[in-house]
Amino acid sequence: MADYILNTWYVAAWSDEVTNKPIRKMICEQSIVLYRISDDQAKALADRCAHRAFPLSKGRMLGDSIECGYHGFIYGPDGRCTKVPGQTTLPERAVVRSYPLHEKDGWIWVWMGDDPADADPSDIPDTHWMNDPNWASVEHSLQVDCRAELVHDNLLDLTHESFLHKTTVGDDYIYEYGITVEVDDNVVLVDRLMPSVPAPPLYADTMGIDGNWDRFHATEFFVPNNLTLHSGITAEGAPRDEGYLIKVLNAITPIDAHTCWYYYSFARNFAVDNVEATEQLREGLGLVLEEDKDALEAQELGMQTRPGQEFDVLIAQDGGVAKARRIHQALLKKEAKEREAKEPRRPGAPANTKPIGAAARRQAQKAAAAGAGRSAAESTTSAEAMGTAAGGR
Amino acid sequence: MWMLERANSLSAAPTMPDGSRVLAANPDSAERGDPWRWSITLHTSPDGVSTSVKTDESFVVHTVELLDEIHCSTVLTRCTGDVIVVAVKTGDALITVPDGPWQRRIHPGDSFVLEGEVNETIRVELTDTQSTATVYCLTPTRTAALRWVP
Numbered sequence: 411m412a413d414y415i416l417n418t419w420y421v422a423a424w425s426d427e428v429t430n431k432p433i434r435k436m437i438c439e440q441s442i443v444l445y446r447i448s449d450d451q452a453k454a455l456a457d458r459c460a461h462r463a464f465p466l467s468k469g470r471m472l473g474d475s476i477e478c479g480y481h482g483f484i485y486g487p488d489g490r491c492t493k494v495p496g497q498t499t500l501p502e503r504a505v506v507r508s509y510p511l512h513e514k515d516g517w518i519w520v521w522m523g524d525d526p527a528d529a530d531p532s533d534i535p536d537t538h539w540m541n542d543p544n545w546a547s548v549e550h551s552l553q554v555d556c557r558a559e560l561v562h563d564n565l566l567d568l569t570h571e572s573f574l575h576k577t578t579v580g581d582d583y584i585y586e587y588g589i590t591v592e593v594d595d596n597v598v599l600v601d602r603l604m605p606s607v608p609a610p611p612l613y614a615d616t617m618g619i620d621g622n623w624d625r626f627h628a629t630e631f632f633v634p635n636n637l638t639l640h641s642g643i644t645a646e647g648a649p650r651d652e653g654y655l656i657k658v659l660n661a662i663t664p665i666d667a668h669t670c671w672y673y674y675s676f677a678r679n680f681a682v683d684n685v686e687a688t689e690q691l692r693e694g695l696g697l698v699l700e701e702d703k704d705a706l707e708a709q710e711l712g713m714q715t716r717p718g719q720e721f722d723v724l725i726a727q728d729g730g731v732a733k734a735r736r737i738h739q740a741l742l743k744k745e746a747k748e749r750e751a752k753e754p755r756r757p758g759a760p761a762n763t764k765p766i767g768a769a770a771r772r773q774a775q776k777a778a779a780a781g782a783g784r785s786a787a788e789s790t791t792s793a794e795a796m797g798t799a800a801g802g803r
Numbered sequence: 804m805w806m807l808e809r810a811n812s813l814s815a816a817p818t819m820p821d822g823s824r825v826l827a828a829n830p831d832s833a834e835r836g837d838p839w840r841w842s843i844t845l846h847t848s849p850d851g852v853s854t855s856v857k858t859d860e861s862f863v864v865h866t867v868e869l870l871d872e873i874h875c876s877t878v879l880t881r882c883t884g885d886v887i888v889v890a891v892k893t894g895d896a897l898i899t900v901p902d903g904p905w906q907r908r909i910h911p912g913d914s915f916v917l918e919g920e921v922n923e924t925i926r927v928e929l930t931d932t933q934s935t936a937t938v939y940c941l942t943p944t945r946t947a948a949l950r951w952v953p
């Protein structure tokens with residue numbers, strides 16, 4: 411299994427995808443079944459029957475329970491088996507993992523970390539723009555056959571608009587303006603102010619404006635999975651919160667090492683009742699996302715065939731990308747350390763520096779039996795608020 | 804590019820057992836490969852906080868300026884191709900741009916780096932008489948601009 415940051419909330423589905431008919435989603439190589447119980451609460455269980463691993467998503471709902479479609483084990487919403495056909499005793503291990511789940515503003519978030527006690531919904535970034543009458547939003551989601559990190563890079567470095575999206579949303583001048591990168595805890599903000607430029611067509615057409623405006627876009631990356639793009643135009647020199655604003659929510663959920671889900675919501679605070687503009691945006695943004703998908707999938711192939719001794723040639727515009735990658739690595743390392751600390755060690759067994767389940771344990775046991783004689787003591791271990799609402803520089 | 808990295812950033816270099824931590828450096832990863840090497844380190848000891856700079860002088864030369872109460876407000880001009888690093892030693896400092904609303908307050912452990920091919924100006928204001936900051940200016944010796952990727 412590839413390395414994933416698991417102690418976080420990932421978007422697993424749109425709210426309206428999840429009904430009383432179970433569906434299957436793969437997140438970080440873990441298959442999950444999502445469904446709703448009678449009080450409309452959404453539930454997430456491991457999509458693998460404890461009996462013999464048949465997907466529960468191929469089963470059926472019986473009230474608030476889910477019945478495996480293979481041999482009929484029945485599981486309650488907490489993942490515990492409540493019935494085994496043909497016997498009254500329930501095997502102790504007949505339980506499937508239940509994932510903490512939180513539903514907000516149209517997205518279903520699932521906590522992938524080992525310890526449900528760590529799952530704090532207040533860690534989920536603000537998404538209210540999807541669900542606010544003062545904003546109009548259009549949504550898209552797509553599976554992209556590339557590693558999630560390539561989508562992060564794509565959104566942190568919007569100079570690609572001038573090239574990849576030349577015929578859709580691109581403007582030649584974007585890369586000519588410098589960026590300000592800010593790094594605080596696990597958040598990377600890449601802010602670009604483009605002062606005194608003509609209003610891009612979306613604003614000009616819907617608002618009937620012309621002349622020059624201050625344009626900005628700022629990608630706020632909550633590493634490892636959510637990127638909020640704050641963009642807009644303001645009258646020259648005016649504070650950002652007085653502008654025509656756009657909030658683009660991008661939730662990137664790894665499926666496996668080379669595939670991810672891209673959940674997208676584009677909300678605007680202008681021409682909110684302009685239904686025609688909304689429909690045009692839905693279509694136009696769909697095309698833009700297809701351009702990104704094509705590029706990202708081609709880039710993934712490039713990555714897979716690139717010789718090991720070749721690395722990205724990062725430039726100053728990639729300052730945010732470089733920092734985000736470091737944070738990603740730091741989070742992975744932290745989780746690996748925590749897992750290692752939790753892994754029980756047998757006295758006299760050699761260090762298991764890579765605790766990856768039964769195979770590793772068997773290997774460790776074998777080594778211990780071979781009389782390496784190392785003591786347990788020799789064990790080694792491996793391993794300001796956005797733009798001050800007053801505009802960037 | 805401007806880079807403001809807060810002391811609590813998860814991408815910050817780790818603190819060494821002697822209390823030192825690299826605030827900013829180029830290159831600080833094996834695969835980057837730029838020849839112009841420099842690093843600025845923050846040292847924390849019971850006596851207080853200090854900073855130091857290391858450069859490969861065949862590629863980068865530097866100047867250091869200590870800002871204290873005499874310079875309660877200083878305009879810094881970064882010349883074409885130079886890199887400027889601002890680090891606070893005590894108290895805090897306010898960074899502002901002369902022609903815009905952008906401003907940030909920085910504290911000990913934060914680093915503020917400016918780089919780019921055209922010159923530019925910022926203002927550093929010390930918050931009170933207890934505040935001190937160090938400004939490093941790095942100049943390339945063999946190339947027109949010292950571009951920086953963190």
Ligand code: FES
Nearest residue numbers: 570573709712723
């Ligand atoms: S210019 Fe970015 S991949 Fe070629």
Ligand SMILES: [Fe+2]
Nearest residue numbers: 564570575702
């Ligand atoms: Fe794009």
